[in-house]
Amino acid sequence: MTFWVGLDLGGRETKLCVVGAQGEVIHERYCPSDAEEIHAALSAFPIEQIQLVSVEAGGGTHIVRRLRAFDYPVAIFEARTASKFLKIRRDKTDDGDARGLADLGRLGQSTVSRVRLKGLERQQLRSRLMVRHKLVRHRVAVDNVIRDLLTLYGGTWKRTEATGGTRIWGQEQIELIKAAQNVDRTAELCPLIELSEALQSYLKETDKWLLKRAEGNPLCRRFMEIPGVGPICALSFYTAIEDPFQFPKTSSVGSFFGLAPTVSQSGTRETRKGISKMGSRLTRMHLFVAANTFFSRYKEDAALRSWALGLAGRIGKKKAKIALARTLAMVMLAMWKDGSSFDLNHRLGSSPPAPADSSS
Template sequence: MPKKITAVGYSAAMARAEAEPARARFWVGLDVGLRNTAVCVVDADGAVVHQMSMKSDATEIGRYLRKNFKSHVSMIGMETGSLSPHLAAQLRRQGFPVAVLDALQVHRVLSIKRNKTDTNDARGIAEITRSGREYLTEVYVKSSLSFEIRAYLIMRDRLVKQRRETEAMIRGLVRVYGGRIEGGTESPATYRSRAIDQMCLIADRENIDLRPRVLPLLDLCQSFYDEAQRIERELDLLAAANPVCRRFMEIPGVGTITALSFFSAIEDPHRFRHVEDVAAYLGLTPRVYQSGDSLTHGSVSKMGNQMTRTHLVSAATVMLSNTKSFSTLKDWGLRLSKRVGFNKAKVALARKLAIVMLSLWRDGTHFMAKAANVEAHRELMRRQAAV
């Protein structure tokens, strides 16, 4: 437990707080590390009241603030990071206001310091929390349900990537000895059969038996596939139980993975002022550089969540190339692809898809294949909600 503070600066600050309780306000900056967190407290004038380092534990930090600063803490600031969601949720549960700031933007502000130390970083975060929050992006901290869904999606994504990388490694090993494993299959059993056939041919031709070395890797690929399938079945159950995700999956090309990915990345559809803002949030809008008379529109920013952006682009690709049902959205994407090319069109369609999905979520409506039917359907849903 932290000891009672006896520093002169702290005593003077608390004396002023006792004399003028209405003006007694303190801002706290936390530079969170895996084991320890640097804490800096500043007053309304930006003067440092106290600095120290303690365990990265919300209970310890909350006890320190309650014991020494009572109810005078105006805001606690911290950067985004792996521990930030947990610490922010626990501190808010204890009644403290917490602002989680974008780490990239905070880094750019703190980089003006000549010496980078945890103490200096905590001081800078406290000062940003006191006077600079209007200029930096405050990050929305999602609920535990969203993090649980994201964890499932990340595990599935890693398993699929590891299986594909292992299969590519086996394909490269066999190719050294003149073998060739044909691609074009998602089934590990089919891939295993083709790999064994090629290894048998190599054993006959070169008198080299690769099976003792490669068969354990094929077993590993099968394990990756089975575990990914298990996670996908659990995700199917989660999506089926979620009415928002069920509406998302009415859109051609949008499946369980894309629906849950978008749902968990946004969580609260009303935190965007305009529905178009979701495209910029997911990094699907072009970068803009303007200086004097020059104005350049570059490629998409690729900011925000990479996995959800990839899922939306995949859904747009499926809509353009694999779906047979007509929709105004698909027709717009096909016309655009003839003008700018398929790759640019699928990204543009992913951007429009994100806007459509957020609109469905906010309005409580269903996907309409024809754009002409949207307003009538929206009005019908409004009347039903008013009854």
């Protein structure tokens, strides 16, 4: 017999479902979210008869690593597309998701994208990038609250890079408000100012750590030769791709990051819509920031800049920046594959890719 296994991984419990060749449920149960416990729950099924163990991306990578160490054929399916397969069932339950994942491995694995399990080094870098991204958003939110409160009472908010500068400026504004309006906002503002400064300090150390990792990686150093591509974008691209040869065509990397326009076709009618926004949202954002930096700040006369400016004149700056972000991804992948350094005029002097009739 052959078996397909679906695992609906939870924080504490995992729903396990084993189905046969005809989709019949052979075994299902709850067990703790632990690789050894799952291995014990599957002990009645010889590993060589298990065709695939299906899980949904989004967590439990440590469990997947351990199960693969036990020689289970584990596949991680992209959550966004896997969810569409799971929605075939009327109710969304743990039982339904586990059985749906088992059926996904049995019937739909060729139609749903898989996610590669990253190595530990890349996973560490990726996690640090994600934490940085979230904390930047939190810092901006905290700063906006401080600015609104100070503005309400006639003060102003100014961020400084000097250590302790933010606290000094905030305290001065509190004293000015107290003197001018006889209103003391110390208890309200001081904790927020301290939080803002703590986040700023942590992010500064994180950026130093990431810069050191990027400069210590020969590939990322070459990526940073590209105008607009800094250590964050270089590391983000490096950790998102992992294996450049998974792309037979360099141009397909744009679709991988959701930077390519989608096409809707029916009969003789074909409509190009916005970019798909599939793949890593984080790396897509970093590529767009790099393109924006290149477009706005890089002033040297070069083939890529001339192409981007000409494109902006025809389709607008925003769409041109999306097309430039896709082009930068293609350039970085090509550099990775052939081991070359960046040459702006030589590499893109022939025929840049078609523009995206899309919006971000």
